Amino acid sequence: MIERRWLTAKECAEYLGLHLKTIYRAAKEGKLPYSKAEGIGVRIDKLALDQFLQARSVGPGEFGKELRRTK
Numbered sequence: 001m002i003e004r005r006w007l008t009a010k011e012c013a014e015y016l017g018l019h020l021k022t023i024y025r026a027a028k029e030g031k032l033p034y035s036k037a038e039g040i041g042v043r044i045d046k047l048a049l050d051q052f053l054q055a056r057s058v059g060p061g062e063f064g065k066e067l068r069r070t071k
């Protein structure tokens with residue numbers, strides 16, 4: 001079986017376990033790498049997506065630091 005490199009927005013949402021609207025919002029806000037072609041629609045490069053997420057991963061001791069409020 002050949003694994004496809006380019007995912008639809010729906011496939012990307014399923015791959016990441018997110019809602020479809022979240023994928024479109026992230027793409028629109030520039031938080032998600034994507035391509036858009038007339039007649040084809042939005043496509044997300046799975047390799048670029050994996051690299052994008054890997055580059056932004058945090059270690060176990062750092063999880064949640066950016067979410068905590070500072071007083």
